[in-house]
Amino acid sequence: MKNFILVDAPVTSEGRYLLIHLDPHVTDQAREFEPFTHFAKWMARHGFALNTEKLYAEHVGRFIDYVYEASRTQFPADVDLTAQTVIYSYQAYLLFGQGATNPIARKLAVSLGKEKLTSNISLSQTIESSITWFLRVSEERNKIAPDQLFSPFYLNLREYRTQREASAQKAKSWLAAVIRDSLSSVVPKRKRDKLFPQAKRRDKKNDKRPFKTIAFPIERAVSFVRQPKPPRSQTFYRDMTLYALLAATGARTSEVLQIRMSDIDVDELSVFLRDPFARSSPGLTEEEHECLSWKGRDTEITFLIEPFAAIFWQHLEKYLALEYNSSAGHDFLFQNSDSRPFFASDRSSxxxxxxxxAMKSGLASTAGISPHSLRHMYGTYTLNYMPVPGRDLPGLPITYVKILMGHSNVTSTMKYAKQDTDMVEAYLQHANQYITQRGEESFMTIRQEFHSRQLEVLQKEADRISGTKND
Known part of the structure; x- marks a missing residue:
């Protein structure tokens, strides 16, 4: 950001973040940007997850920086500069940067040094949501106090400035009403409405992958968790234990990081994933307790798949013997090098x-790869490739995969466990060979042959039922 910096709020503050002015002309007393502080407090009151709070704070901070820069930039007289036009131009700024046709977006992209373009997926998944919430909170706030973000767009207009000079008190009330009405005109009123129209164009199956995170390559997964230990690593077995467990269970990273010693049954070779808020967590500091999270899981039972299950138990034994500190004052399995719970560490680290x-295991690129990729791999493997006794084709029914991944409904499973394109290509190749070998004429009778085969299946079923009755 050019005009602001995002910092952690003091521990006594209700919100987690503050947005601080970098403008040297702003007094020390006014450096804290109040509209953002109010939004940060609102997120804390509504129980947003820590990662979501941080992500929303970053997106809103950049949006405020954009609006603030617009309020300080001179535009040609023919540019319609209002709160609405600035908000709507932000979409063009993100997607096209200095190549935008929108004059506001293009000029601000230059002054803010916008070089890396934002994807449609990012716009639709988190940016749209975070800014919409900020504007809604700001809209409510304006009913109490005048806005500090969009007011320059009105004060800089001659007709508004003249009225303000005529009667300061009257203008203040009128100004607040104008800004409030402006925000009301852009904030989406219905759930399906979008602040940025481009956000509607998301997750197209023909040219967009559904998630930024991609599945870890199945053919590389075993070598990934079987790689040799670096000579000086002090947390290698912890890391390999974690990765093997993620691959074996398909669990979310947050769920596995919060496993405690009592959740592991070595005798039965079982691992359980339990809600951390449904039980006490002795030994945690207040800051660590705030890092706990639980997205929700339909079952606490995990279903470990081989060979990762065996690899997990092997790494676990070495981790507990060589790296784990049993006198750390808490019973969380995964620990930092200082013995504090690993789930409270920095996610980016x-x-x-x-x-x-991943690079050491032979991956050519780690774009889109993260610990969550092992969950995607688990879903892809169990849905498409897992050997199933008594079936010619591999892969479990999606309703079973739903249970394995702990989803409460199959819709969530469909998002994670997409049919692999390799399987689609294999089916297509087989069908093409069938048509090619039998000639073009076979295409004309394909429907007739299909129904003939169906009749054969039905006749066999009828004969079976008839035979059962005779018995």
Whole structure:
């Protein structure tokens, strides 16, 4: 950001983040940007997950920086500069940067040094939501106090400035009403409405992958969790135990990181994933307790798949013997190098470590790869490739995969466990060979042959039922 910096709020503050002015002309007393502080408090009151709070704070901070820069930039007289036009131009700024046709977006992209373009997926998944919530909270706040973000767009207009000079008190009330009405005109009123129209164009099956995170390559997974220990690593067995368990269970990273010693049954070779808020957590600091999270899981039972299950138990034995500190004052399985719970560590640092191991295992690129990729791999494998006794084709029914992944409904499973394109290509190749070998004429009778085969199946079933009755 050019005009602001996002910082952690004091521990006594209700919100987690503050947005601080970098403008040297702003007094120290006014450096804290109040509309953002109010939004941060609102997120804390509504129980947003820590990662979501951080992500929303970053997106809203960049949006505020954009609006603030617009309020300080001189535009040609023919540019319609209002709160609405600035908000709507932000979409063009994100998607096209300095190549935008929108004059507001293009000029601000230059002044803010916007070079990396934002994807439609990012716009639709988190940016749209975070800014919409911020504007809604700001809209409510304006009923109490005048807005500090959009007011420059009105004060800079001559007709507004003249009325303000005529009567300061009257203008203040009128100004607040104008800004409130402006925000009301852009904030979506219905759930399906979008602040940015481009956000509607999301997750197209023909040219968009559904998630930024991609499945870890199945053919590389075993070598990933079987790689040799680096000579100086002090947390290698912890990391490999974690990765093997993620691959074996398909669990979310947050669920596995919060496993406690009592959740592991070595005799039965079982691992349970339990809600951390449904039981006490002795030994945690207040800050660590705030890092606990639980997205919800339909069952606490995990279903471990081989060979990762065996690899997990092997790594676990070495981790407990060589790296785990049993006198750390808490019973969480995964620990930092200082013996504090690993789930409270920095997420970006964990993902960086994961990518480093992935590169060492032979991955050519780690784009889209994270610990969550092992969950995607689990879903892809169980749905498409897992050997099933008594079936010619591999893969479990999606309703079974739903249970394995702990989903409460099959819709969630469909998002994670997409049919692999390799399987689709294999089916298509087989069908093409069938048509090619039998000639073009076979295409004309394909429907007739299909119904003939169906009749044969039905006749066999009828004969079976008839035979059962005779018995």
């Amino acid at each position: 964990r993902e960086k470590t994961f990518k480093n191991y």
